[in-house]
Amino acid sequence: MADTTIKVDPAVRDRLQELARDRGITMRDLLAQLAGATPTKEELTQRREETKAYVEEHFLGGPYTEADAKVGEQLWADVLSGRIGEVQ
Template sequence: MSDAVIRVPAEGRDRLAVIAESRGTSIRALVQEFAESMLTDEERRERAEQTRAYLAKHFGFEVTDEESAAMGRKLREAFAQLRADAA
């Protein structure tokens, strides 16, 4: 696999360096880990459908679009609060 150059502002590079150092890794490995762990919108939709199918098959629980949207809002609010508390 060949490497690629990604240009970011100096502030972003410096932040990545601090995060990488705190984890005992390199910026390269940190960016690779990020790229491998993030899902595209399509992948998220596929996982959501797989989860719904699993819940329906194994537990008889049908998750509606409204319930899914409500849970998404609650999770976003909780993560926002965690970020605010950490700041």
């Protein structure tokens, strides 16, 4: 494998080195893991479309609408705020 140089600020280099050391790996391996685990815009779009198709098929029985999105957003807000599961 051929090496290449990536120029970053010293603070970024130090941070990457600390993260790698904490994981017991080299900075090379850390960067490879970060690159492999970070999806591109195209990959995110593909995941969104696949997820939408799954939800439509298995939960909605039809198209995912703006109303569905609003219900989901409210549900997520309720989960984050702790309102889901409260005794009223």
